[in-house]
Amino acid sequence: FFSGVFLPLASQRYSSxxxxxxxxxxxxxxxxxxxxxxxxxxxxxxxxxxxxxLGWGVVDGSGLKxxxxxxxxxxxxPREAFSKRLLKVYTGVEEVIERFKPxxxxxxxxxxxxxxxxxxxxxQVRGVILVLAEQRGLQIAEYAxxxxxxxxxGYGAAEKHQVGEMVRLLLRLKAVPTPHDAADxxxxxxxxxxxxxxxxxxxxxxxxxx
Numbered sequence: 001f002f003s004g005v006f007l008p009l010a011s012q013r014y015s016s017x018x019x020x021x022x023x024x025x026x027x028x029x030x031x032x033x034x035x036x037x038x039x040x041x042x043x044x045x046x047x048x049x050x051x052x053x054l055g056w057g058v059v060d061g062s063g064l065k066x067x068x069x070x071x072x073x074x075x076x077x078p079r080e081a082f083s084k085r086l087l088k089v090y091t092g093v094e095e096v097i098e099r100f101k102p103x104x105x106x107x108x109x110x111x112x113x114x115x116x117x118x119x120x121x122x123x124q125v126r127g128v129i130l131v132l133a134e135q136r137g138l139q140i141a142e143y144a145x146x147x148x149x150x151x152x153x154g155y156g157a158a159e160k161h162q163v164g165e166m167v168r169l170l171l172r173l174k175a176v177p178t179p180h181d182a183a184d185x186x187x188x189x190x191x192x193x194x195x196x197x198x199x200x201x202x203x204x205x206x207x208x209x210x
Contacts, residue, residue, distance in 0.1 A: 042196070043069070045102035045138075046189030047093065048181050049125045051085050052078055055181030056093065058100045059171070059189040066193050068171040069100060071182040082121065090128050097136050105133040106192035108184075109142045141192050148184075151191045163187050 041062040048055035057071035074092030076085040107130070110123055133140050146156040153166050164176040164183040170190055177183040 042103045042193075043100065044104045044106050044189040044192050045096065045100065046185040046187070046192070047105065047107045047129055048184040048188060049108060049122055049129060050181060051082065051089070051121045051125050052076055053179065053181045054089055054092065054125065055179070055183070055185035056096050057177070057182055057186035057189050058096070058102060059186060059193065061193065064193065066171070066190065068173060068177075068186060071177050071186055072096075073179060073181050082124075086124060086128050089125055090132055093129055093132055097132070097138070102138060104139045104141060104192060104196075105129070106141045106143065106188050108148065108188055109144045111145050141196070143188060143191050143195070148188055148191045151194050152187045160184070 041060075043058065043060045046055075046057045046059065052075065054074040055071075056074065058069040059066050060069050061067055074089055074096075076088045080088075107126065110119070110126060130140060143151075149158040149163060150156040152158075152170070153162050155162070158166075160180045160183075161176075164180060167173070167183050167186045167190065168176045171186065177186055
């Protein structure tokens with residue numbers, strides 16, 4: 001695990017030495033905490049919400065043993081009425097769910113945006129996806145952007161190229177997924193594997209003490 005993921009970081013450029021140290025410590029702790037054989041298998045659909053370009057990524061596995069199934073985007077034209085863009089988001093994500101049959105929807109939480117109009121549109125896109133996930137009976141997990149970066153890169157203020165490179169390494173892909181919306185969606189799915197694994201182990205530990 002360490003030789004396959006962390007040693008290649010020696011050739012990567014990070015914004016600071018502390019971010020690289022955080023990354024290594026984060027990976028080491030996760031590796032020691034999780035036993036993949038004791039964590040339920042699941043298929044996670046990660047969603048990076050956007051009204052013009054929505055990224056999606058499907059990751060399959062259990063614990064820290066996971067792999068990419070597929071990834072892509074749902075695109076809409078900014079010239080279309082916003083209601084039509086929402087419909088495209090709904091039908092596009094619906095097709096992905098029908099095709100890959102995920103167990104979990106992992107989606108980025110709403111975040112502060114200086115442009116109120118952009119924040120409101122993203123909120124409506126998230127609402128459409130959440131309703132769709134509920135209709136399809138998916139488990140729903142929401143993660144803050146900073147937590148996703150902290151989990152995947154080890155640094156909460158990581159840049160997009162750093163997230164993309166770590167997604168490539170963790171999923172053992174030949175190239176960084178493009179566009180970045182799809183790479184972000186895969187990162188959101190990976191984030192759930194790490195946090196769901198911890199929650200699973202905590203729950204089992206509490207049951208064993210009863």
